[in-house]
Amino acid sequence: xxxxxxxxxxxxxxxxxxxxxxxxxxxxxxxxxxxxxxxxxxxxxxxxxxxxxxxxxxxxxxxxxxxxxxxxxxxxxxxxxxxxxxxxxxxxxxxxxxxxxxxxxxxxxxxxxx
Amino acid sequence: xxxxxxxxxxxxxxxxxxxxxxxxxxxxxxxxxxxxxxxxxxxxxxxxxxxxxxxxxxxxxxxxxxxxxxxxxxxxxxxxxxxxxxxxxxxxxxxxxxxxxxxxxxxxxxxx
Numbered sequence: 001x002x003x004x005x006x007x008x009x010x011x012x013x014x015x016x017x018x019x020x021x022x023x024x025x026x027x028x029x030x031x032x033x034x035x036x037x038x039x040x041x042x043x044x045x046x047x048x049x050x051x052x053x054x055x056x057x058x059x060x061x062x063x064x065x066x067x068x069x070x071x072x073x074x075x076x077x078x079x080x081x082x083x084x085x086x087x088x089x090x091x092x093x094x095x096x097x098x099x100x101x102x103x104x105x106x107x108x109x110x111x112x113x114x
Numbered sequence: 115x116x117x118x119x120x121x122x123x124x125x126x127x128x129x130x131x132x133x134x135x136x137x138x139x140x141x142x143x144x145x146x147x148x149x150x151x152x153x154x155x156x157x158x159x160x161x162x163x164x165x166x167x168x169x170x171x172x173x174x175x176x177x178x179x180x181x182x183x184x185x186x187x188x189x190x191x192x193x194x195x196x197x198x199x200x201x202x203x204x205x206x207x208x209x210x211x212x213x214x215x216x217x218x219x220x221x222x223x224x225x226x
Contacts, residue, residue, distance in 0.1 A: 004157070033213070042120075042203045042216030043158065056212055091157050103214065105150075105157030 002026060004106035006092050012112045013082055020078045021109045025094030032075050033103060034067055035091040036060065043091055049075060050097065082113045117141060118206050120217025127224050133191040135220045137204035142185065144206040148214075149178065149189045152201045161202070162189070194224045 005024045013019050025032050030051050035043035046065070047057045051072035061067075064082075069075040079086055089110050093103040120137045127133045139147075148163035164171045164178040164187065171178045177190040191198055204217040 040123075040219065042118075042205070042219050043214070044216070045213040048212060058213075093157075102148075102160060102163075105159065107155070107157050 004092055004094050004104050006090075006106040006109050008109060009107060010110050010112075012114065014114050015082060015084060017082055018078065018080045019082055019111065020076055021090055021092075021111075023075045023077070023092030023094075023106060025074070025092070026104055028096065029094035029104070030072065030097050031095045032069055033093040033095075034075070034077050035093065037089040037091055037108070038087075046077075079111075082111075084113045087111055087113045117215035118204060118217045120204050120220060122220060123218070124221045125223070127194045127222065129194065129196060129224055129226050131194050131224075133189075133194045133198070133222055133224070135189045135202055135204070135222070136186065137188065137217050138184075138186045139206045139215075140185070141206070141208070143208050144215075145209065146207040147178070147180065147187050148205050148207070149176075150203045150205065150216075152203065152219075158203060191222075194222075196224045196226050198222060199224050 007022045033048040034046040037043045045058050046061050047067050049069040064080045067077045089108040091108045092106045095103045118139050149161045150158035151161045152158040162173045162176045166182050175192045180187045201219045201221045203219050205214040207214045
């Protein structure tokens with residue numbers, strides 16, 4: 001399968017714990033995006049990378065959130081000291097710089113904070 | 115401020131009917147307008163997209179109509195099928211912003 005993959009698919013954690021999600025983009029794609037989607041809403045932009053550089057972060061991304069993309073390949077999104085309000089689907093998407101409009105989404109990681 | 119407003123929130127259509135979903139945007143700088151289809155438990159998948167230099171784009175049973183002066187665009191699904199039952203999101207994008215703004219979604223249910 002050459003699409004965008006995300007792991008884990010589901011994560012249940014207790015409030016206050018740290019969680020980390022992984023995204024593996026399509027191999028030749030140099031742009032990688034993270035979105036958050038809550039029930040009944042469209043995806044909301046969190047941050048994006050071009051290669052290994054994090055070029056933009058949304059104001060939605062509090063200091064408890066951090067994302068990395070070492071070597072411009074896979075990316076991780078970490079949430080520290082999780083809160084119940086962090087419960088959502090976290091989506092990753094990737095695109096090629098030459099056709100940056102067309103983003104391909106992964107299946108998402110559903111986070112439930114108890 | 116919500117950049118992209120989508121309606122209706124939900125839609126029920128009989129098999130063979132036409133499904134119409136509408137979106138309106140605020141920023142005239144947007145230059146790419148895609149529609150995404152999302153099934154439960156899956157990520158959104160690109161369905162069809164349009165740029166503001168054309169007023170209509172058709173791909174199979176799916177058509178986007180675009181009205182630049184009104185800052186509105188819509189998705190028409192002809193001959194709707196039960197397999198089209200999903201949530202549909204419109205979005206708007208501008209290169210300088212480097213991100214999509216999504217509508218809130220329309221849950222389509224096509225009755226057999």
